[in-house]
Amino acid sequence: MTDESSSPGLDPRGDAPRNREEEVHRLHRWESSAAADRRGGDIRRHTDVSTSAALDIATRPDPAAPLTSVAQSGATGRATTSGPGRARRRRRRGWSTKALGAAGVVGMLLTWELLPVTGLVNARFMPPASEAIGGLISNFGLTDFWVSVYDTMRAWALGMIIAVVLATVLGFIIGSPTFLRRFTNSTIEFLRPVPSVALIPLAVLLLGTDIESALMLIVYACFWQVLIQVLYGVADVDSVAMNTARSYGLGPLARIRYVIFPTALPYVMTGVRLAAAVALILAITAGLIIGTPGLGAEISRAQSGGNYVSMYALVLATGLLGVLVNLVMRMIERKILSWHSSVRTEVAA
Amino acid sequence: MTYIRTSLHIVALPLILIFIWFLATLGEASFFVPTPQLLIETFFETWTSERFLSDVFPSLGRLMIGIALSILIGIVGGLLIGSFRWLRALLEPTLEFFRAIPPPVLIPVIMLLIGIGDEMKVSVIVLGAVWPILLNTIEGVRSMDEVLADTSRTYGMNRVNTVRYLILPSAMPQIMAGIRQSLSIALILMVISEMFASTEGLGFAIVQFQRSFAIPEMWSGIVLLGLIGVVLSFIFQLAERWILGWYHGLREIEQSA
Numbered sequence: 001m002t003d004e005s006s007s008p009g010l011d012p013r014g015d016a017p018r019n020r021e022e023e024v025h026r027l028h029r030w031e032s033s034a035a036a037d038r039r040g041g042d043i044r045r046h047t048d049v050s051t052s053a054a055l056d057i058a059t060r061p062d063p064a065a066p067l068t069s070v071a072q073s074g075a076t077g078r079a080t081t082s083g084p085g086r087a088r089r090r091r092r093r094g095w096s097t098k099a100l101g102a103a104g105v106v107g108m109l110l111t112w113e114l115l116p117v118t119g120l121v122n123a124r125f126m127p128p129a130s131e132a133i134g135g136l137i138s139n140f141g142l143t144d145f146w147v148s149v150y151d152t153m154r155a156w157a158l159g160m161i162i163a164v165v166l167a168t169v170l171g172f173i174i175g176s177p178t179f180l181r182r183f184t185n186s187t188i189e190f191l192r193p194v195p196s197v198a199l200i201p202l203a204v205l206l207l208g209t210d211i212e213s214a215l216m217l218i219v220y221a222c223f224w225q226v227l228i229q230v231l232y233g234v235a236d237v238d239s240v241a242m243n244t245a246r247s248y249g250l251g252p253l254a255r256i257r258y259v260i261f262p263t264a265l266p267y268v269m270t271g272v273r274l275a276a277a278v279a280l281i282l283a284i285t286a287g288l289i290i291g292t293p294g295l296g297a298e299i300s301r302a303q304s305g306g307n308y309v310s311m312y313a314l315v316l317a318t319g320l321l322g323v324l325v326n327l328v329m330r331m332i333e334r335k336i337l338s339w340h341s342s343v344r345t346e347v348a349a
Numbered sequence: 350m351t352y353i354r355t356s357l358h359i360v361a362l363p364l365i366l367i368f369i370w371f372l373a374t375l376g377e378a379s380f381f382v383p384t385p386q387l388l389i390e391t392f393f394e395t396w397t398s399e400r401f402l403s404d405v406f407p408s409l410g411r412l413m414i415g416i417a418l419s420i421l422i423g424i425v426g427g428l429l430i431g432s433f434r435w436l437r438a439l440l441e442p443t444l445e446f447f448r449a450i451p452p453p454v455l456i457p458v459i460m461l462l463i464g465i466g467d468e469m470k471v472s473v474i475v476l477g478a479v480w481p482i483l484l485n486t487i488e489g490v491r492s493m494d495e496v497l498a499d500t501s502r503t504y505g506m507n508r509v510n511t512v513r514y515l516i517l518p519s520a521m522p523q524i525m526a527g528i529r530q531s532l533s534i535a536l537i538l539m540v541i542s543e544m545f546a547s548t549e550g551l552g553f554a555i556v557q558f559q560r561s562f563a564i565p566e567m568w569s570g571i572v573l574l575g576l577i578g579v580v581l582s583f584i585f586q587l588a589e590r591w592i593l594g595w596y597h598g599l600r601e602i603e604q605s606a
Contacts, residue, residue, distance in 0.1 A: 195536050281451040299454055311457060314454075322448075326449060
């Protein structure tokens with residue numbers, strides 16, 4: 001126990017509890033071992049370098065989330081950057097932050113616009129930003145563009161569904177008995193780092209240049225992302241909760257539904273969010289290299305045809321698609337985990 | 350006894366899988382799947398000869414340069430962006446967009462701008478692998494303990510010492526998390542960049558084997574890539590244990606308390 005458990009009233013952060021309910025909640029948290037609670041509640045974040053690090057393709061945590069970095073709480077044993085004072089300050093700063101961010105984007109676009117105009121870069125190979133954006137906007141009116149977006153996103157969605165279902169089912173089976181987890185550990189650790197692009201030649205040979213080979217790459221890459229998270233999630237089940245459920249006479253299925261599943265769900269969602277980014281990369285890579293229909297194939301066609309403006313427009317489109325996928329996945333995660341303490345504190349802050 | 354049991358745990362499943370593979374390829378030889386013996390023979394034949402110097406060596410060199418550059422740029426840039434709030438606000442949306450672009454689509458762009466030499470491949474690796482390190486460093490610097498920061502300021506630590514003894518150590522766990530992701534991204538991009546307009550390298554070799562229907566050789570290339578991935582993650586774990594030893598120790602104490 002750290003010093004904070006003995007004297008909760010003298011909180012060094014100075015943000016005194018505003019009402020009774022909150023205070024009760026705080027006291028309760030301190031009683032049930034503050035450090036462990038905070039850690040456990042905040043699993044979506046970088047709580048454990050060795051676990052989340054291994055898997056995280058996009059560890060970039062939500063900028064809006066309260067910061068309880070392990071590094072900082074490790075140093076003095078308490079979180080210092082949360083609390084109402086900080087939230088108020090942040091709100092005041094919100095406007096200038098947005099303005100600066102917009103200025104950054106405009107500055108980047110201006111640099112891009114000016115580079116070819118001044119002749120620093122060959123304008124043929126790097127058309128100015130205005131042309132590329134114009135190309136992108138005119139793409140929005142073309143059926144062909146939307147068909148290739150549809151093709152890419154179909155491969156993305158199908159691959160994600162297959163990978164997530166497979167990994168979740170297998171993860172729950174492997175993760176529960178200790179014996180199976182130890183038995184499969186070496187194999188999983190060996191197969192996981194195998195880069196999925198190594199399978200490209202195999203996919204071409206076996207499945208040709210249709211959506212199936214894109215699916216094979218996507219499923220392989222996403223499967224490990226999700227599986228590892230599910231395994232960590234299943235291993236994280238609180239033994240007291242498990243024993244309680246057992247002594248209350250919950251059957252194996254009920255235990256999975258009411259104890260293991262809620263514990264593992266935040267981990268699963270992290271895995272799914274990471275897998276979504278990886279799946280998009282592979283869906284486009286497959287088009288680029290193998291030629292499965294989609295945005296990737298369009299980019300490689302535009303490049304070999306010398307149509308560089310449309311190539312840049314398509315690259316911009318993939319970036320927008322990436323941002324969109326990230327936003328949507330974050331939203332879904334927040335919605336599904338709205339009951340979880342890490343999301344609840346985020347809303348309160 | 351426990352040693353025997355753990356080693357049994359480690360080798361049992363791989364042995365079973367290889368045995369199944371052996372049985373499955375016993376009958377008529379499948380064109381697409383070589384037998385285990387053939388694969389092992391081909392592996393040594395293919396990769397121990399001059400191919401190691403002509404294909405594997407340049408690939409690994411580019412990979413190492415790419416990773417080193419990514420780490421350098423990521424940490425230095427992250428320290429800068431993380432330390433100044435206005436800089437972070439200025440660059441955050443732009444970085445967010447660049448990170449969302451799938452790195453492979455940058456290959457055609459970079460091919461146009463830089464050409465198809467080694468520089469192109471290294472810059473593709475850097476452009477893909479730098480983001481996790483950069484963003485994690487920013488996040489690590491940002492989430493620094495304010496009490497520690499105030500203390501070091503009160504004690505009059507100069508800038509160099511602050512970075513060396515305060516900022517870097519407290520951001521290190523997150524930086525290492527970023528590096529770990531970057532390793533796998535860098536390996537993937539190494540392979541992909543060699544599949545475009547290339548005459549040597551692992552990625553090129555594997556695609557060439559596939560196009561000439563040299564199936565066992567192609568498989569051996571896939572196995573070699575897998576081995577490189579495994580070795581990389583092993584080296585990383587050693588480095589992490591060395592660099593973050595203090596941190597894991599701290600966490601163990603905290604958790605047992």
